[in-house]
Amino acid sequence: MTVDQIEAQMKANALNFVGLGALVKFELGGGSTLFIDGRTTPPTISREGGTPDTTLTISPENLAKLADGKLAPTLAFMTGKLKVSGSMGIALKLANMLED
Structure with a gap:
């Protein structure tokens, strides 16, 4: 799955991140990043953001598995x-949102 596909999937499921209350950055390698801004309603998913509260470093493949529910966040960590x-x-709060 490409970063574009992951971004589109996360945008489609943005309401899952309501109540996050933080800016989370995903570092995907190769200079690719995604941000979830859970400080807004509805949460926004973008490639650019400010200073994150939490940064998660993960491969695009494993992020796709997390988003699909095929990889448990705790196991990945x-x-x-x-x-x-x-x-x-915040990372734990996001993990709970991904597992629901």
Whole structure:
């Protein structure tokens, strides 16, 4: 799945991130990034954003699996497929939103 496809999928499911209350950056490698701005209603998904509260580093393939529910966020973190910097609380809140 390409970054464009992941972005489109996340935009289609943006309402899942209502209540996040933070800016989350996904670093996808190769200079590609996606942002979820959960400070707005409805949340916005874009390629540009400000200073994030939390940064998640993950491959596009694994992000697609997370978004599809085929990879549990906790498992991704524990196996090193997902790295978190910044607020772990926000990362956990996002994980719960992805698992629902």
